Amino acid sequence: MPYQALYRVWRPQIFEDVVGQQHVTKTLQNALLQQKISHAYLFTGPRGTGKTSAAKILAKAVNCPNREAAEPCNECSICKSITDGSNPDVIEIDAASNNGVEEIRDIRDKVKYTPNMSTFKVYIIDEVHMLSIGAFNALLKTLEEPPKHVIFILATTEPHKIPLTIISRCQRFDFKRISPPKIAEHMGSIINDYGYEYDQQALELIARASDGGMRDALSLLDQTISFSQGRISIEDALVITGSVSQQILHQIAGSILEKNPQAALTFLHTLLGEGKDPVRIIEDMIQYFRDILVYKNSPGTQDFLERVIVDEDFQRLAEQFDSDEIYEIINRFNQVQQEMKWTNHPKIILEVCFVQLCQANFRNQQAAVSSDLITQLQEKIAYLEDQIQQLQVQGISEGQTSEESNNKQKQTKTVKHTFKAPVGKIENVLANATKQNLQQIKNNWGSILENLKKSHAALLNDAEPVAASSQGCVIKFKYEIHCQMAINNGEFISTLTSLFQKVTGHPIEVIGVPENQWLEIRQSFLNEHRDLVKDQKKSDNSGDPLIDEAIKLFGEDLLEIRD
Template identity: 55%
Template structure:
């Protein structure tokens, strides 16, 4: 065939052509100039990142007639012979198909012979992790102490499969995934040199689909050139890579923001009819929201954005969608992606995920409207307070300062505790019932959180049970507003009662009370008990017990009859 694939034509022939691996090429160049060449190297990293190319460049550079140099000249007989594979002293071995003990023993027997043409005999063993255990053992001693004229270069995509005894005998270089920007630059150069007309955005689509591999990117570019008419467009790149057009992703994000489930499902139907892979779609959508989150939180890091192009529609959506919502979106999509791996019903999972995303948006928007309403009411209260101050509030403040006890009573009118019920509970309260609830209180809070009731559980952060009977208990709140919110939430009260019933086996009725009101109700109850002078409880008359109650409080006193 006269035609050669782009990745073969443009295979790097010098270290400067190896894209995105400066940490490797610079180290090797310095070692070559200083003639500090190791006897064994291990190149590891993802596919298509330049491992084998760097190995051949190293073989050429160390055998170049102009050495020591940092780059091969690619003009001398040695460089040209190694490039076209006519020099037998540079041996490339595919360990995937030559992974037995016999092949390695053959290398071990021939390695002691001096090179015939160039100064160094170089063995490049690709996919070295495919060697058998016996082959690794056969290679071990030779790799540790080879003749001075031999260099081993091992290349692998899975270094964890190589025995540590082999790794410890090599200089290891880890090749990393090439960034999308570096891939776009290299593809642009190659396309320009090859006379290919292209759209810059099309190269970006191909670079993202390549997932950090330069060889994959050039193979996709080859396909896009064959698919296109005269110019490689974004549509051509999307068709070849199977990626989702950003316009579709923008439409879906807009539908989710508008809570338009119908539009979201229709857009998904169009993508499926176009033959888009559901797994690829959900991966693109996760990256879309990931890039949106980065753009919102760190707009200066545009080079970190992997999937999206910063068009006007994307910028507008980024302004109205909050980071909290994006966290929820990514979480739902990630869970859906995991579930899809275990099922053949990918489409159903996608449809359910889109509906969930729209529902999350609705909840977030409802919360926003509530906050706006509260802000409006707060502003109205401020205006009313200013009017009252202008019409005699100072006199009211003087009256309040003259009677501080009344002030405390008036401030509690926001929520009035159920005094009668609390006193009934106190009459039947026992230490054992209170200890039972307190001992399981932490379990109850954990259960509330696990059932997605975190906001309700937050109300109980500053609350504690202070009295309990066999059927009811009193819950003291540090803040009156928390008590009011809790006691007016029937769903919350029912949940606490059910969870305590599951944990303790007893269905309790909860009665809430703010801390300052609790102190008053408790003191009134103690005084009433004193006034009654019940003959049934003679310990109330004991002056020592009365004095102890004054000092530490009645709830901390436990009386035992001897």
């Protein structure tokens, strides 16, 4: 018989064999004893934690005729057929490759048929989150009210992708990551059964590298057994997992503590020469200093350590490192980890990081940055307080004459307006402006902008024509600087003038005005020339049947026409 991987040979066959999931197995066992089997279950959790194995054990337990308490016997023909996958009443479906509506419709059509040789027909749908929306909808009604002889067991690593309508119809069991001590203990029992020799630290290292998954741990153990020469050593486990040895981690930490960049770089290049991935080195360093921080602040919680085994060197380093320094080191490693995602040279970034951490003034630099920011803020606050005090002292007193106030206001206006709009020209255009002239330019404004250079058109992004006569056009600019740049640009004025002439058929003078000055000039003109404005509106609106009818109804004195 060909060789089988350890995780296949040692796959759990009864609930008691499922490691680290007692909250799930105990509930299922009690349900079996009390005859309270649900029609649908949802098993969720990380990979390799026993979801599919528990589903098959449950399928055997509900169908085993010789069941002892809540465990299948694994000796009868039904148990054996379910174990080897030949039982026609226990159907395992991989939703990743059978995720269409047609496959689910096939299940829906066949569930009504009674089992061939078992009590229950059990459908185990693995990676159920891969089903399409249409497939979920096709499964919905069958999952809610299946025949009495049908049980659905859905397994997934990503429950958030499953519709809530499906989850609400199932009993949900969350499988959790298996703790490293339990994984190491289980691996130890397996190796003892084979009669291999091993170092306990090697098993603990493999258990931590498996990230809580028993299948990953047994796969790594299988590789380590093949790599080792009769005994599983810590060095073999380091090679297979790609992890950094605890001794080198101690040495690197000591180099950082002693501010010795040469030693730190030597140890780093030793790891790189052994083929260690820079990203994995950073991860090990973060976990190592995290363990130092946890142990330093809570020595009695050794079970919470993820990367190290407490020894004399580790205890010595934990005592010598300051907590603030550990915070800064972890923060710097985190920054490097993020930078490595966007670089083609992770080795260089890692080297720079080690050199920075070994610099004697690294902490001083970090503190200096914070101190400089505080100093700058304090200086700005003092400056602002001084300015406020000067304004209060130099403010207009109650005894100042109105003439002095007017002079100050004029000075303020002079300082404020660096560009002075030609008031005479603007008032001349307003005196002769007509609605038809302005509308003619506005209707062609888009084509005028298209015929300008991009740099010239950019000056008119926030500008618009606001008044026009047969001799001139007033263009209002939102920003004073844009108005000044446009009017002082001879090429711009010449081009715009020629474009206006093409539109109107006669020369038009371009007059620019900032928005704030335009409002003042326009209001002043309206106040001084009310009769003229009224006559203009009459002439502009003459011939408009709507306005003529309004005049007839209400009279010219009561009617006010606004654009």
